Amino acid sequence: MARELRCNPLRLFAYFVVAKCEPFLSADVVTRSQRQLDSSHPYNEKCRAIAMRILQIPAVKSYDQCFHDLVAENSGHDWSIPGSEVAAQVECWCKHDLTNTVKTAGCCDHGDYRPMCETDCQPDCSSSLATTCIQDCPSMCLEAAEYMLDANLCRRCNWGRCWPVIKCLTSHARKRVDNNTLARTCHESDFIHEAKLEKYWKCWKHIPKHTSHWNELSSLVHCVCREGMVEVTRNTHCCDSVRYGWGVCTLQCQSEETCVTPEAQTCIHSCQRKCPAYSAVISEQCMRDCFSDESPCKKYLSCRPPSVATHVCDDGRWPEAASGCCVANDTKMLGCPKLCETRRLWRLDRAEAIPWWTRYNKEKGVIAQCTCMDCPETQQESFEKLKRTLAESIWDNGQVMLTDIARRANMTFGPNRKMQELMVRRNSEILKALDAYGDNADTQIAGINDRYSVLITEAAELGEDPGMGRSTVMKIMTKGSSKGDSSIPIIAIVVAASSVAVICTIACASMFLVRMWKKTRQKTPVQPFQQGSQIVIGNPVTQGTAAEVTTGAPVAVAAPTRTKSGSNGK
Numbered sequence: 001m002a003r004e005l006r007c008n009p010l011r012l013f014a015y016f017v018v019a020k021c022e023p024f025l026s027a028d029v030v031t032r033s034q035r036q037l038d039s040s041h042p043y044n045e046k047c048r049a050i051a052m053r054i055l056q057i058p059a060v061k062s063y064d065q066c067f068h069d070l071v072a073e074n075s076g077h078d079w080s081i082p083g084s085e086v087a088a089q090v091e092c093w094c095k096h097d098l099t100n101t102v103k104t105a106g107c108c109d110h111g112d113y114r115p116m117c118e119t120d121c122q123p124d125c126s127s128s129l130a131t132t133c134i135q136d137c138p139s140m141c142l143e144a145a146e147y148m149l150d151a152n153l154c155r156r157c158n159w160g161r162c163w164p165v166i167k168c169l170t171s172h173a174r175k176r177v178d179n180n181t182l183a184r185t186c187h188e189s190d191f192i193h194e195a196k197l198e199k200y201w202k203c204w205k206h207i208p209k210h211t212s213h214w215n216e217l218s219s220l221v222h223c224v225c226r227e228g229m230v231e232v233t234r235n236t237h238c239c240d241s242v243r244y245g246w247g248v249c250t251l252q253c254q255s256e257e258t259c260v261t262p263e264a265q266t267c268i269h270s271c272q273r274k275c276p277a278y279s280a281v282i283s284e285q286c287m288r289d290c291f292s293d294e295s296p297c298k299k300y301l302s303c304r305p306p307s308v309a310t311h312v313c314d315d316g317r318w319p320e321a322a323s324g325c326c327v328a329n330d331t332k333m334l335g336c337p338k339l340c341e342t343r344r345l346w347r348l349d350r351a352e353a354i355p356w357w358t359r360y361n362k363e364k365g366v367i368a369q370c371t372c373m374d375c376p377e378t379q380q381e382s383f384e385k386l387k388r389t390l391a392e393s394i395w396d397n398g399q400v401m402l403t404d405i406a407r408r409a410n411m412t413f414g415p416n417r418k419m420q421e422l423m424v425r426r427n428s429e430i431l432k433a434l435d436a437y438g439d440n441a442d443t444q445i446a447g448i449n450d451r452y453s454v455l456i457t458e459a460a461e462l463g464e465d466p467g468m469g470r471s472t473v474m475k476i477m478t479k480g481s482s483k484g485d486s487s488i489p490i491i492a493i494v495v496a497a498s499s500v501a502v503i504c505t506i507a508c509a510s511m512f513l514v515r516m517w518k519k520t521r522q523k524t525p526v527q528p529f530q531q532g533s534q535i536v537i538g539n540p541v542t543q544g545t546a547a548e549v550t551t552g553a554p555v556a557v558a559a560p561t562r563t564k565s566g567s568n569g570k
Helices: 027-035 049-054 058-071 084-095 098-105 128-136 139-143 159-176 188-192 195-206 213-226 229-235 262-274 284-291 298-302 379-408 417-440 442-460 470-477 490-523 543-548
Strands: 342-347 368-373
Touching (some): 049 379, 049 442, 058 084, 058 098, 058 379, 058 442, 084 098, 084 159, 128 159, 195 213, 195 229, 213 262, 213 298, 262 284, 262 298, 379 442, 417 442
Antiparallel strands (some): 342 368
8 A cells, every 4th residue: 555655664554543643833723722732721611522422412422323333343434445444434523514513512622623713614625725725634644643753744734824725634644545556575474473462462552542642542552562573573474564664673572570670650640741632733842752763752652551540430330441432331332431521433454554563453343442530439429420411501502403403494583482392391301300319310310301302303494483583593593491590690680670671760750750840830820811801812802892992992901011121200
């Protein structure tokens, strides 16, 4: 299988699981992953990732099933192509239009999803960006976590800039794969029938290889050294064969005495922290301090990787020691506990790695590894976290689900009344199930959520509510879904209170003005005009008097006239 193999002699064993594909990121892109190593750093306050796992939105559930189907044995997905894991993730992500869903949930920056929201599902692979990224990020850069690459090969590769066109890169890698053209210079038959090869496969299958990129690579190197595969490769003259011996003959195999020294243990545990595998990327710090030729720690890759205890499974059992995975009792799927803050599932075995035998699995099933971070350590802690998560997030989760289903149904004004009534009932039943079943409520909660997901999707097919305007819809969407729900928007309460206050003020002022007007009217009664024989301006004229009026005659004014200034009547 011809590839871009500009790697140094310790390029170690391709096709690890996912293209943890960010070997040379700029500092601002890596910041998020590095911050998560600090337990004091809060997760995205808006994102409710745990609630999205417990109360799965239909689109997220479909994505998970799609990815598990591709990871499964004999899935038809070609895992021998560089970046095959990224290609699988992107395929399912775009198939179920997850970008808008995750954006609505505010989770694009969460470790489970970053940087998938930046994916362009229909990129223009002839654009200048795609062309530049294909040149700067050769196919083998998609496997940087599995290879010890020549630093110059991927130095110009900026995944933060190139991720939107990642589909162009995976497509280019697929086109570059040329099967059956690899060098075959060694005694292949002798190599295949070597008894030590069986021992290597058994060692690699059962050795701890989870939690960090360091453990994943160290598990390979340790088993190669422990089972004598370096000598086998040399004795069969396979050191120069890309397919059988590439990188094996130059490995530095350390003794047990060396591996237990303070220097070795410091490197091993510090690289565990610097190279966490919860991210789909490998940071520049990890590459520089742990995997590069200049790193003093690289030689300790042959030491046994430590078994890392990070979590207890949902059913109270400990996970598998080799993979770190829990097995779901209902679906039998491998994975992390639902209440972990960050979780990842990788597939490690490959039908064609480099060398081919390093990741080969001759037994039924797949070889996986799980990276589970910030998980509850006991069942009691799990139950408390479950109660807290539902209390804090059930309403928000419901609104995200309603919005996502309404958007997919092309509902202009959002979810209709029937959908929201069903969501209120879902939330109520889930909280009752939690009270009734306690720490065994997982299955019941999942069943309730799945049932209402179907009902709400069917209700969306009814369309908009008759005569429903935008203001009415927004008013309904701001109502809480359970008794004592503290999630009602404060803005709505403030606006309502302000409106009532203004109305009361206007009413009181109006009543005051009316009373004042009535009081003034009572103190100054209107006097009727007095009838007389003289015509006075403003006085009504009687019929008899009017008859005596002569046209042009002078009119006597009843009111006294004012004398001229300075006159005393003389």
